[in-house]
Amino acid sequence: MSKELVTVRSLGKAFREYRSELLRFATWFGMSARASNEHWVLRGVSFSLGRGEAIGIVGQNGAGKSTLLKLITGTLRPSEGGVTVHGRIAAILELGMGFNPELTGRQNVIHSAGLMGMSNAEIEQGMSGIEEFAEIGEYFDQPVRTYSSGMQMRVAFSVATAFKPDLLIVDEALSVGDAYFQHKCFDRIREYQKRGTSLLIVSHDRGAVQSLCTRALLLERGRLIKDGGPEEVMDFYNALIAERENATVRTGRGSDGRVQTISGTGEAVVEHLELRDADGLRLEFVSVGAKVSLYVRVRVVMDIERLVLGYMVKDRLGQVIFGTNTYHTSQILENAKAGDIVEYNISFPMNLGPGSYSISTALVSSDTHLVDNYEWRDLALVFNVQNLELPFFIGSSYMNPSIKVIRQ
Amino acid sequence: MKDLFRAIWAYRHFILTSIKNDLRARFVRSKLGTLWMILQPLAQCAIYALVLSKVLAAKLPHVDSPYAYPIYLMSGIVAWTLFNELVSRSLTMFVDNGNIMKKIMFPRICLPIVTAGSALVNNVLLIATTLLVFATLGHWSSAGLIWLPVLLLVNVAFGMALGMILGIFNVFVRDVAQVAAVVLQLWFWLTPVVYMIDIVPESARQYFRSNPMYPIVSGYQDVLLHDRAPDLKSLAIIGGFSLVLLCISLLLFRRASADMVDVL
Numbered sequence: 216m217s218k219e220l221v222t223v224r225s226l227g228k229a230f231r232e233y234r235s236e237l238l239r240f241a242t243w244f245g246m247s248a249r250a251s252n253e254h255w256v257l258r259g260v261s262f263s264l265g266r267g268e269a270i271g272i273v274g275q276n277g278a279g280k281s282t283l284l285k286l287i288t289g290t291l292r293p294s295e296g297g298v299t300v301h302g303r304i305a306a307i308l309e310l311g312m313g314f315n316p317e318l319t320g321r322q323n324v325i326h327s328a329g330l331m332g333m334s335n336a337e338i339e340q341g342m343s344g345i346e347e348f349a350e351i352g353e354y355f356d357q358p359v360r361t362y363s364s365g366m367q368m369r370v371a372f373s374v375a376t377a378f379k380p381d382l383l384i385v386d387e388a389l390s391v392g393d394a395y396f397q398h399k400c401f402d403r404i405r406e407y408q409k410r411g412t413s414l415l416i417v418s419h420d421r422g423a424v425q426s427l428c429t430r431a432l433l434l435e436r437g438r439l440i441k442d443g444g445p446e447e448v449m450d451f452y453n454a455l456i457a458e459r460e461n462a463t464v465r466t467g468r469g470s471d472g473r474v475q476t477i478s479g480t481g482e483a484v485v486e487h488l489e490l491r492d493a494d495g496l497r498l499e500f501v502s503v504g505a506k507v508s509l510y511v512r513v514r515v516v517m518d519i520e521r522l523v524l525g526y527m528v529k530d531r532l533g534q535v536i537f538g539t540n541t542y543h544t545s546q547i548l549e550n551a552k553a554g555d556i557v558e559y560n561i562s563f564p565m566n567l568g569p570g571s572y573s574i575s576t577a578l579v580s581s582d583t584h585l586v587d588n589y590e591w592r593d594l595a596l597v598f599n600v601q602n603l604e605l606p607f608f609i610g611s612s613y614m615n616p617s618i619k620v621i622r623q
Numbered sequence: 624m625k626d627l628f629r630a631i632w633a634y635r636h637f638i639l640t641s642i643k644n645d646l647r648a649r650f651v652r653s654k655l656g657t658l659w660m661i662l663q664p665l666a667q668c669a670i671y672a673l674v675l676s677k678v679l680a681a682k683l684p685h686v687d688s689p690y691a692y693p694i695y696l697m698s699g700i701v702a703w704t705l706f707n708e709l710v711s712r713s714l715t716m717f718v719d720n721g722n723i724m725k726k727i728m729f730p731r732i733c734l735p736i737v738t739a740g741s742a743l744v745n746n747v748l749l750i751a752t753t754l755l756v757f758a759t760l761g762h763w764s765s766a767g768l769i770w771l772p773v774l775l776l777v778n779v780a781f782g783m784a785l786g787m788i789l790g791i792f793n794v795f796v797r798d799v800a801q802v803a804a805v806v807l808q809l810w811f812w813l814t815p816v817v818y819m820i821d822i823v824p825e826s827a828r829q830y831f832r833s834n835p836m837y838p839i840v841s842g843y844q845d846v847l848l849h850d851r852a853p854d855l856k857s858l859a860i861i862g863g864f865s866l867v868l869l870c871i872s873l874l875l876f877r878r879a880s881a882d883m884v885d886v887l
Contacts, residue, residue: 230885243879288726291725291884291885304728313722313723315644317648318644322647329637329640330723330729332729334636
């Protein structure tokens with residue numbers, strides 16, 4: 216048995232159009248006909264996947280991810296190069312596909328498992344396990360048309376993964392279904408992974424790729440442009456998306472371990488920001504009601520006509536608590552020159568409830584970042600609010616009540 | 624070719640359950656269920672018999688049953704139903720299953736086999752009922768029936784080969800299915816099912832006889848109405864022709880299957 220489970224050698228796939236379909240028919244019988252239009256969706260892709268390895272495939276829409284998966288499963292034939300697979304593949308491509316709505320869950324399971332190449336004996340053996348995993352109770356023997364989409368997905372996932380494959384292909388399928396079942400799905404995938412099943416995952420979910428995969432491939436316009444660790448590849452991918460929007464994206468880890476995202480065209484950048492108390496000292500823990508100021512130092516990199524600073528305070532769930540900008544306060548800075556340093560001091564009482572908050576900043580030219588986005592910085596600053604002196608209260612805002620109690 | 628048969632063998636259970644599901648799914652929500660497979664052709668036969676028996680019954684003088692014409696009609700319709708179902712379902716077979724073909728790797732040859740299998744089961748049930756109806760009409764077939772399996776085989780081979788070839792072309796040029804539906808109707812009326820070949824002008828009869836469906840349909844009529852062996856020579860010719868056509872369709876299928884998924 217070969218060491219590599221899947222070997223992909225300079226794989227290419229072209230969809231060909233002919234001036235007349237008759238020309239296409241002629242090619243089946245060895246005649247050479249020139250295609251009028253040849254569209255390469257994948258070209259020169261080479262990699263190998265070892266046993267037990269988990270690879271995430273990322274890329275923008277139309278990059279050729281699905282085509283690559285179809286070539287590996289064998290439903291599409293390569294136009295050049297080749298794919299060698301030593302083992303059984305199970306693909307969770309489109310869940311519930313091929314289910315007949317008039318047949319019961321059980322009958323559809325038999326049908327789908329048969330389509331996957333399972334023998335009757337194997338299906339019989341696996342049936343109780345499938346029924347158990349799907350957890351849809353009596354519905355299992357009801358026609359599929361009475362199912363909710365979630366139930367259909369449960370049955371479909373259960374069949375697709377009922378028989379331990381050598382390679383499991385997952386195509387964006389795990390984003391459906393309820394949270395409980397998603398956990399179950401991930402557990403099963405991890406368990407198979409432990410028992411030596413290789414994984415091939417297409418997902419835009421950074422978390423899924425990073426937690427399951429040991430390696431990632433980045434496809435761009437049909438070419439394999441990066442092959443490496445998941446974190447590195449995902450970061451590169453994010454940068455790539457930003458580049459398409461004529462901007463750059465950088466990410467880094469904040470002090471609390473959360474990922475900071477910074478995007479923008481870079482004509483002006485926030486050099487420094489901090490929260491200060493009344494004496495101008497830097498704060499990380501703030502008392503409820505304390506007078507604080509947000510200090511922001513901006514460096515202008517290129518000449519810009521108008522500069523507006525916006526900021527938002529968000530709670531730990533990312534909900535915006537407050538936000539405004541210098542456009543609304545009529546403090547637009549005109550004709551900023553390259554090299555200028557602009558300092559902003561935003562003072563306000565910290566009338567927030569106890570908890571963790573973050574500040575996002577935006578450097579723009581008007582009241583929205585959609586026109587010119589010089590820099591957008593999420594999670595630019597994280598701070599905590601504590602209630603040390605005031606009477607206990609709950610909630611995200613401090614409303615500074617005065618309560619009168621009158622007893623008669 | 625050997626791989627082909629090995630794949631079919633490996634997927635035999637799947638093919639069987641697919642045929643079962645296919646029959647089940649088609650009638651699962653109707654009150655009379657599977658009965659409709661039989662009731663429909665019977666009703667068709669009753670309609671023709673009602674409308675045309677006065678005109679055409681006299682043309683069957685050598686059969687001494689008052690129901691000679693309905694029996695003649697039914698025999699032809701049994702044959703035509705199978706052929707018609709095979710061709711019209713094979714036509715859209717690949718297009719209908721496009722989604723599965725794109726996503727799941729399985730031997731594609733299962734599709735035509737499932738189609739042929741379910742059509743065949745339908746037809747066997749129809750024949751059984753037809754014989755039952757004939758018996759209640761006082762018409763018994765006996766010795767001739769041993770030829771029925773041969774007729775079925777030739778009919779399936781011809782229908783499947785033709786249907787598969789058209790089905791493959793239909794993937795690339797979708798007009799094929801539309802044109803074929805019209806041609807099938809015309810073909811039905813060019814085949815002596817409703818009428819007898821005797822009413823066709825002498826000069827035109829040879830053309831009618833060159834219709835590949837003629838030996839098959841008249842074979843059914845020989846067996847079911849006249850209780851005699853079909854014309855073996857013409858049946859052998861069409862049988863051989865079907866076999867060649869079947870080989871061509873398999874070859875075409877092999878060559879086309881790579882391209883097929885690309886355009887589905």
